[in-house]
Amino acid sequence: MKLGSIMSLICIFSVCFCLALYLCCDLRCKRFAEHLAQLEEAEEIFDCFTLSYRSFGIQRRSDNGLVLREWAPGAEAVFLTGDFSKFLGKNSLGNYTSPKVDKSPAIKHLTKLKLVVLTKTGEYLFWISPWAKYVTKTLDSVTYDWTHWDPPQRYQFQHTRPPRPSSLRIYEAHVGISSPEGKIASYKNFTRDVLPHIKDLLMAIMEHAYYASFGYQVTNFFAASSRFGTPDDLKHLVDTAHSMGITVLLDVVHRHASSNTEDGLNYFDGTDSCFFHGGSRGNHSLWGSRLFNYSSWEVARFLLSNLRWWKEEYHFDGFRFDAVTSMLYQHHGIGHHFWGNYSEYFGMHVDEDALVYLMLANHILHKLYPQCITVAEDVSGMPGLCRPIEEGGLGFDYRLTMAVPDKWIQVLKEVGAEDWDLKNIVHTLTNKRRGEASITYAESHDQVNNLQVTGILADGQRYVHQHLIAMTPVIDRGIQLFKLIRLLTHSLGGNEFGHPEWLDFPKKGNNESYYYAHRLFNLVDIEHLRYRQLYAFDRDMNLTEDKYGWLAAVTTLNQADKVIVFERANLLFVFNFHPCNSYIDYRVAVEHAGKYPFTRDLQKTST
Numbered sequence: 196m197k198l199g200s201i202m203s204l205i206c207i208f209s210v211c212f213c214l215a216l217y218l219c220c221d222l223r224c225k226r227f228a229e230h231l232a233q234l235e236e237a238e239e240i241f242d243c244f245t246l247s248y249r250s251f252g253i254q255r256r257s258d259n260g261l262v263l264r265e266w267a268p269g270a271e272a273v274f275l276t277g278d279f280s281k282f283l284g285k286n287s288l289g290n291y292t293s294p295k296v297d298k299s300p301a302i303k304h305l306t307k308l309k310l311v312v313l314t315k316t317g318e319y320l321f322w323i324s325p326w327a328k329y330v331t332k333t334l335d336s337v338t339y340d341w342t343h344w345d346p347p348q349r350y351q352f353q354h355t356r357p358p359r360p361s362s363l364r365i366y367e368a369h370v371g372i373s374s375p376e377g378k379i380a381s382y383k384n385f386t387r388d389v390l391p392h393i394k395d396l397l398m399a400i401m402e403h404a405y406y407a408s409f410g411y412q413v414t415n416f417f418a419a420s421s422r423f424g425t426p427d428d429l430k431h432l433v434d435t436a437h438s439m440g441i442t443v444l445l446d447v448v449h450r451h452a453s454s455n456t457e458d459g460l461n462y463f464d465g466t467d468s469c470f471f472h473g474g475s476r477g478n479h480s481l482w483g484s485r486l487f488n489y490s491s492w493e494v495a496r497f498l499l500s501n502l503r504w505w506k507e508e509y510h511f512d513g514f515r516f517d518a519v520t521s522m523l524y525q526h527h528g529i530g531h532h533f534w535g536n537y538s539e540y541f542g543m544h545v546d547e548d549a550l551v552y553l554m555l556a557n558h559i560l561h562k563l564y565p566q567c568i569t570v571a572e573d574v575s576g577m578p579g580l581c582r583p584i585e586e587g588g589l590g591f592d593y594r595l596t597m598a599v600p601d602k603w604i605q606v607l608k609e610v611g612a613e614d615w616d617l618k619n620i621v622h623t624l625t626n627k628r629r630g631e632a633s634i635t636y637a638e639s640h641d642q643v644n645n646l647q648v649t650g651i652l653a654d655g656q657r658y659v660h661q662h663l664i665a666m667t668p669v670i671d672r673g674i675q676l677f678k679l680i681r682l683l684t685h686s687l688g689g690n691e692f693g694h695p696e697w698l699d700f701p702k703k704g705n706n707e708s709y710y711y712a713h714r715l716f717n718l719v720d721i722e723h724l725r726y727r728q729l730y731a732f733d734r735d736m737n738l739t740e741d742k743y744g745w746l747a748a749v750t751t752l753n754q755a756d757k758v759i760v761f762e763r764a765n766l767l768f769v770f771n772f773h774p775c776n777s778y779i780d781y782r783v784a785v786e787h788a789g790k791y792p793f794t795r796d797l798q799k800t801s802t
């Protein structure tokens with residue numbers, strides 16, 4: 196074949212490819228618009244549809260009577276029973292049932308309740324309502340109880356939400372393990388002891404029967420985990436955070452649900468396809484959990500109302516959507532490496548229903564709450580993830596770039612500092628989609644969960660020799676390197692105060708031990724330990740960013756001699772990663788000639 200014809204072939208090919216891309220985007224937008232129009236037509240406005248937690252489950256009416264409304268298409272009938280030990284309501288044929296109303300008194304606050312689902316095969320199942328707002332467990336019971344939450348007085352929020360921050364510096368926190376003691380900390384402990392230290396992302400709030408699942412196998416989507424206290428304690432926590440100017444994001448797991456039946460959503464109407472895909476498509480092969488069927492109207496009602504619930508009832512400021520990659524693709528990203536080839540992001544292997552669900556969620560959240568922040572945990576690099584829906588994007592505000600913490604762990608574990616490939620590190624740090632905002636951690640909960648810690652830096656010496664005057668070269672080098680990594684990641688990305696210990700929850704495999712289920716926030720309060728200096732460094736880094744706002748700016752890069760130089764937000768950053776070389780009169784290229792005064796902000800309180 197002649198060269199000319201090859202060239203023209205390639206050109207035609209790429210034109211077709213562009214066209215295909217355009218059509219795909221167009222298709223997504225069309226589907227999204229159709230769904231939205233359907234929603235608005237059927238339920239007047241999506242506002243009503245997404246406030247369904249006010250009409251589903253059990254609701255007290257103004258005359259103190261009760262209404263029960265459940266979606267259970269596969270069931271024969273649904274009943275309500277409880278401590279009062281008689282069936283309250285009865286109605287044939289699942290779907291929405293509204294039982295006869297008992298006269299006053301209405302079911303009392305904290306009464307134990309059960310739904311009784313009569314299946315088509317004549318079996319009686321004793322379940323918790325999917326819309327249950329509070330579930331509790333006594334020490335000796337295996338499963339959770341549905342506990343009626345209808346306090347005489349509603350919690351009154353005292354503080355308004357802080358304004359939406361222009362750049363995010365996120366602290367990921369898990370309430371239960373936030374205490375230095377080896378036991379479960381409460382919302383109250385967290386409010387008092389931990390909030391003053393941090394910027395916040397709250398994990399494991401939605402009730403999850405299995406503590407060791409880290410909150411990623413949710414059983415009750417509307418119930419704040421009672422392990423840590425009451426719903427009002429959590430409201431107080433968010434309220435207090437707001438009084439400190441802290442924005443609180445909720446880690447929301449809408450990808451999948453626990454496969455528990457009695458205290459979960461699984462087999463709610465006696466079939467495997469209520470809420471979830473029926474058959475093998477509804478099972479996650481690695482996690483053993485159930486996968487939502489996003490094309491179902493009632494699933495959309497349930498999940499979208501769930502977002503409204505946490506916004507309206509608990510005043511959360513935004514959401515970090517867990518496992519977005521797993522949602523977007525039929526292969527769930529299992530064993531899949533994304534090369535950035537565009538055909539990976541379009542076509543049959545994309546779960547368009549899940550994608551449209553995410554567009555709807557972002558549309559509704561941003562329409563109703565313009566200040567709301569949404570973050571997608573995505574490793575695939577789906578284009579347009581963080582672009583507005585009007586442009587054909589998915590409408591998220593930020594992408595959590597997962598590759599960076601993994602890269603740091605990899606270079607720390609596998610390569611001596613002498614051999615670090617700075618080009619590769621810089622590539623990982625800057626490998627982002629242009630025009631799409633991202634959040635980057637030096638380390639995130641994933642690394643801590645998986646036994647890959649900051650501690651690697653200090654070769655097992657992380658608990659000893661931390662006294663200011665008893666410094667060893669190992670500790671000194673570990674800490675300096677840690678600071679470099681954090682500042683580099685922060686200035687090309689986001690941050691977290693480093694914990695010296697890995698994490699594990701009590702479970703069978705470790706004799707139900709709480710030994711690793713704690714966080715040593717108290718270390719920073721001890722005068723003579725170096726953690727205090729590390730914290731001071733973090734704080735100064737945070738304040739310097741606040742002053743210059745580099746997170747919001749664009750970068751340019753240069754590198755040589757294990758030295759990384761770049762300019763951002765009118766600041767010149769110079770990093771020397773060389774294990775032994777220092778440089779004097781080192782020449783670097785700068786955008787504008789002139790005098791570059793040394794900023795002392797980071798030098799003031801940390802050494």
Ligand SMILES: *[C@@H]1O[C@H](CO)[C@@H](O)[C@H](O)[C@H]1NC(C)=O
Pocket residue numbers: 268288289290291
């Ligand atoms: C359930 O309710 C919906 C809307 O109210 C209705 O369209 C549908 O036919 C009902 N399904 C059954 C099985 O009753």
Ligand SMILES: *[C@@H]1O[C@H](CO)[C@@H](O)[C@H](O)[C@H]1NC(C)=O
Pocket residue numbers: 374375376378379380381384
């Ligand atoms: C939580 O606070 C209470 C009251 O101050 C205290 O007794 C308890 O030990 C704390 N729990 C944890 C896990 O820190």
Ligand SMILES: *[C@@H]1O[C@H](CO)[C@@H](O)[C@H](O)[C@H]1NC(C)=O
Pocket residue numbers: 468471472473474476488490491492
């Ligand atoms: C998902 O829900 C839709 C709409 O209710 C239904 O038509 C479809 O069969 C369900 N898919 C599976 C795999 O259960």
Ligand SMILES: *[C@@H]1O[C@H](CO)[C@@H](O)[C@H](O)[C@H]1NC(C)=O
Pocket residue numbers: 454474475476478483
């Ligand atoms: C899904 O997983 C459950 C166990 O969690 C199993 O009982 C069921 O047979 C699985 N279904 C399919 C279709 O693989």
Ligand SMILES: *[C@@H]1O[C@H](CO)[C@@H](O)[C@H](O)[C@H]1NC(C)=O
Pocket residue numbers: 536537538539
């Ligand atoms: C992109 O991926 C598709 C499907 O995996 C493959 O057929 C194609 O050859 C890849 N193209 C490039 C340029 O890698």
Ligand SMILES: *[C@@H]1O[C@H](CO)[C@@H](O)[C@H](O)[C@H]1NC(C)=O
Pocket residue numbers: 704705706
């Ligand atoms: C758990 O406890 C048992 C009995 O006390 C002991 O034999 C076993 O080694 C312990 N296992 C772990 C993982 O600590």
Ligand SMILES: *[C@@H]1O[C@H](CO)[C@@H](O)[C@H](O)[C@H]1NC(C)=O
Pocket residue numbers: 392393394440733734735737738741
């Ligand atoms: C980070 O900076 C912000 C803004 O100046 C401040 O409100 C917050 O308390 C700082 N956080 C830490 C941990 O220093």
